[in-house]
Amino acid sequence: MNLVSTPRTLEPVTALHELSAVAQRDLLQRGDVSPTELVAHYLERIDRPADRYGAFTTVQADAALARAALVEASANPAAPLWGMPLADKDLVRRAGVPTGFGSRAFAGFVPDESDPLADDLDAAGAVSVGKTATPEFGLTSSAQSLASPPVRHPLDPSLDPGGSSGGAAVAVAAGLLPFAPGSDGGGSIRIPAAACGLVGIKPSRGRVPEGSGLAMLGGLPVAGAIGRDVADAALLLDGMIAPRGLPARHPLALRAPGDDGPFLAAAMRASGRFQVGVLRDTPWDEGFDVRVSPEAEAALAAAIDALDAMGQGIEELAPAPEPGYPDAFRTLWQVGAASVPLEPAQEGALEPLTRWLRGVGRTRTGPELAAALFELTAFERRTIARFAPFDAVLSPAVALTPRPIGWYDADDGEENFAQQVRYTPFTSFVNVAGLPAVTVPTSRTGAGLPMGVQLIGRPGGEAAILSLATMLQRRLRVAPPAPPA
Template identity: 60%
Template sequence: MTELHELTALEQWQGLQKGEIGVSELTEHYLARINSLNPALGAFVAVTDAAARTRAAEVAAQATRTATLWGLPIGDKDLQQRAGIPARFGSRLMADFVPTESDDLVQALDDAGAVSLGKTATPEFGLPSYTETLAGPPARNPWDLSLGSGGSSGGAAVAVAARMLPFAPGSDGGGSVRIPAAACGLVGLKPSRGRVPAASGVDKLAGLPVAGPLARTVADAALLLDAMIAPLGGRPDHHFTLRSPGDDGGPLLAAAVRGEGRFQLGVMTTSAWDNAYSIEIAPEAQAALALAVAELSALGHGLEETTLEPDDSYAPAFRTIWQAGAAGIPAEGDAQEQLLEPLTRWLMHRGRALTARNLAEALAALSVYERSFIRQLSRFDAVLTPALALTPRPIGWYDAHDGEANFAQQVQYTPFTSMVNVSGLPAIVLPVLETAEGLPMGVQLIGRPGGEATLLALGAQLERRLRWQHRVPAIARA
């Protein structure tokens, strides 16, 4: 007999629509999974059992089931604020903070009919690309508990990979959806800047962070993304919302289900960091890329190797923005600063020491880089890169005290993600390979502005051939 968590999110939604699955039944099933698995994995920092049961009953009582996610469980990343639920931002500093209003993204997912089961783990203020904090246990990789889950949406990735949620929302300011998706064997999609009205990135520093889905299948990722864009299934009505040329405003799920089209693809192993850091691509990452190239070639796509032009401006400019983003952390005085982790304190002080000129020059440099990056890739429908340069990192691998060394480690692990945020382009990570040691390795496809439908179509084609959705970590089979 098939267990509910073995069904895809789309299959669960169809069961809910037909009345074959009850909303409260599904909620209870996942709460039991979380209760069983979370102590070992650290995916959730808070499980809101009572609120979830109340919400499930309210959703079940709704007269109409047309909302995009009607009855489906999710978890809120602990950078998102939900009224009445502690929002700790992965930090001891925020241990007692309880917001009185919900963020726009939380409200959008509520409008879509989702049922939140709790808060998923994130590193302190979402700053690093790994989910290990002093505020709680690390988010452990379900494929090997000695390894990390990536970040900053690490808890969300662990929850989905271990079948504690059917899918989950995350946020991505430098790879924070795609990195944990790659580490945990999931599909992770960073939308175009401006695509998701409630978390467009347009109003953020350098336009970097946007919201995106983590899921086991391409169709599930599209289903959640559709809900983020237009919660009630209609056309998004927001002046920040981007559409690509010819986009009719219809659901992206259709592109993910059909998986149609032949495209011209670039294949790239250079990154924006190559001039500043020594980047080495592990054999496992090379093997994942080679597998994706072979499969896409067999599907009839055109493939051409390409490289990025050397650029000395990117690394110092991005470092400046990363530090500036920490300047506003609400820590004043030594007592509050001592509640922060060493890396966060270093970032905060570096950010607060920046001048207006420093910030203006960095923003200008990244704007120039954005135009250059898009120009260099413009002849392709999508560009294929490794998702990560290395295999998932062991817990405790990152230097906790030396900010410069820590930053270098993050770059060397994740060199292919942040340049996509700077350019505002969409990108999808696909878990194409399982290594001999049983670890997932993925590839990234970078699309044109507003080109999510192309990425989803390509992802669906690879998924049909490689069938990664049937790979299950041993801990999740219990």
């Protein structure tokens, strides 16, 4: 079904994919559109361009339609994501669906069991249509993998949309999904969301029960959401937290303090006066040549002016050098890659960067890893104390405009790492500190590419930054890319 219509009229109103995810949810709950019709609409859109964007690694059309019919028969529109189509990032196992983790080493792998996050999305009433593309094991801020076709920016096919949740962001920006889940271990949701003119939410460590980060090395990667606006991303995040409409369960001992949502209400409320700190330095500055481009500076200036005009409190943060951060984070990155369980026969199928990471990671000693973890834990405490006077801290989302496909040097691990730092120096430390963050577009370049900012909250402070992000969105009116017809 290509056009929204009600049982009372056949007059077309607008294309379904041009509506917000919240509006599509409302249509489903009113019975104006069925889950099967909505899923079929998106499957047709995915098929029409033959996914020329490279957003998907797998599309399961028959399984998605069968799942939509099952959801429809359940008649449980109270489920937070009832009937809403989405796709799993290709780092998440779903039983019976090819799962490659962005790697040629797992070509043809089909898991027998689903990861708990996939089960929670099902429990929330969502319908998965397949898998979105990711770089090998989600290790980089690029979207590219040798295991699948290039992932292309929806506004300029020569550009990399950023990663590692690049396929998810492209699918949303191109109108192939209403929203999409992702994961973020160093900026992997916020980077592609910012590059594509979308909203990306990285929640607090411990916030999402089955994507908490608490069981991961350094507590870095968490599950989060990408949407065309703040409310859409918040709707998906609510479904990931409490899929059955009940208080969130946390299977681990620690959970994020603070407000419990629902975050959609916070995003829609968009009111209040907040104290906002402006962050211009990064913990990489001591070891790398970090330069913020004029385009990123313009995006930050637009946000500052808008917040000031709304009467929000604005204060510049003094620089706080962190000379121990770069090597500590790099150690975790390398050891994390070395920890991916692989059979000896799979090693030869790995990409050059991953082989380099694993090789260096295996040389890191136990005391070196312990020292890195100690340094990053101390950094977390210092950062939370530094940000404590503020309801939110504002920074550029990324330092540069979207990079061309092929810009990253895949054969030189040290240079690749430096390139990632230069592109996105404002994101990884938020994961280290376990804080929530949201990116929102605030300006466009002369070439029409979106640029945005990042709002970082207190531990468990998602509601404040979502409200602020909506205020910016409404005042600046920087629309996401228009989906192609």
